[in-house]
Amino acid sequence: MHHLSEQELIRRENLQKLREAGFEPFPSEGVDVNATAREIREKFADGDSTYQDVTLAGRLMSKRIMGKASFGELQDSTGRIQIYVSRDEICPDEDKTLYNEAFKKWFDLGDFIAVRGFAFYTQMGECTVHVREIKLVSKSLRPLPVVKKDDEGNVYDAFTDPEQRYRQRYVDLVVNDHVRDVFVKRTRMYSSMREYLNAKGYLEVETPILQPLYGGAAARPFTTHHNTLDMKLYLRIANELYLKRLIVGGFDGVYEFSKDFRNEGMSRFHNPEFTQIELYVAYRDYNWMMSLVEEMVEKVAIDLHGTTRVQVGENVIDFKRPWKRYTMYEAIQHFTGIDISEMDEDELRNTARTLHVHVDGTMGKGKLIDEIFGETCEGNLVQPTFITDYPVEMSPLAKKHAGKPGLVERFEAICNKKEICNAFSELNDPIDQRQRFEAQLELGKRGDEEAMVLDEDFLRALEYGMPPTAGLGIGMDRLAMIMTNQPSIQDVLFFPQMKPEKDPSQVKETGE
């Protein structure tokens, strides 16, 4: 038990007093809620006969006591509504304990209450529930931060400390109403994409998170151990190779919202666990997939905001189709004026140095191009833009370009200076795929901790034959950041990863 503050002690005393007076602070029966705060505020018109017998439940968030009458605010999942409580109405008989003691003294801010009454407008024009019955349905033993707003919408004493907000998201959600909106939008984003993909007939599937071999991306994995099988397992870094096995198995289109895990650095854009949607569609290529991405993300923007235009920080991002398309070479030429398409490795390295791009001796041609692009182009791309045709060295799972040697049929969409998706015509030539894996093994031997491992079962699947396939991955967290205008990945994850708080057992015990 932690040290109890003065306010916590008072709440425990109030709980005891309620019990002694016969008001059970944690009753077991339910509440027949038949209205919400938002519904009443939006639909109740003064003088009409609606909402004349409503039951609401939620937290008591403020109390303004004026003798025999009081105002308060009840907050349910839809928002707040004012309640009016008068002594002689909730206590029609001689015994005024419910009002004088329980409501005025023992009900604390944050307690869950249920009220039954009727809607009306006060003289001040505030939509209010006139309470005839009030009941405590669950006691709150800790004081919530009290955030107040005035008529002009100015917020006072906002609960803003990021550490507390992330560690105690439940408190953040109770007192910061905009936080709820972010997560509701995030979920709506998922529904919007599901709707879109299901309408096309693609199958939502689930594939293993615990994998004996990790693959499908270049990243360091988390490892774990299965006791009964006595084997090492990895938490997936991607589900690509499993979804492609399903295309081998005969599905035309499969997708999965995949929680992936990467044991790497953390930042505003990186959480150790994050979510991607991956989608694979048979008999399609990357050009076709580009159109799908445009259409789907445009739909997401409209479903969330009613428009293709989304405010993100200082910028308004317009997801209206079609998006700009550059090949990687064109993008570099556009932003630097230099045509690198015919350059060999030495020329690329010199160009990189001229552009003040950091290079080292281990970088091959593909890596050099990627570095030049990342340094000179990405930061300029605010509006959604497709970058196509990547160097083969960087893309061991993508099909070689039909007409451009050294490149693969791959694209990324860049938006707000960050990659939001990655897609390619999937490599389905098992012999080529084996060679690409072997090249990765070489990188691994040279110490590249992120090199891919050779997946013999995946190759076996390809050898049975995989139709030409277009594949896509979209970072759901990154997209959610854009769609909800949040600066940090932690703001779109309910429970972002944090170091543990101070060991509670070392906190000195006192009190009771």
Add this chain to the structure above:
RNA sequence: GAUCUGAUAGCUCAGUCGGUAGAGCAAUACACUUUUAAUGUAUGGGCCCUGGGUUCAAGUCCCAGUCAGAUCACCA
């Protein structure tokens, strides 16, 4: 991993040259039957993140650490 910034009451924050710990909201008590950042009066509430050091004296200065945020590096 590097640099910078921060940690003081339940919340948001002040705290001067190193000299008894402050405000607003919240809490407690009283008043008040249409208030709304309700109001008025009074009252209580602190391991100043942790551990060392300097000093007659440390919330304040110095060193080390913990946690967090930002920037950079790393990284799909």
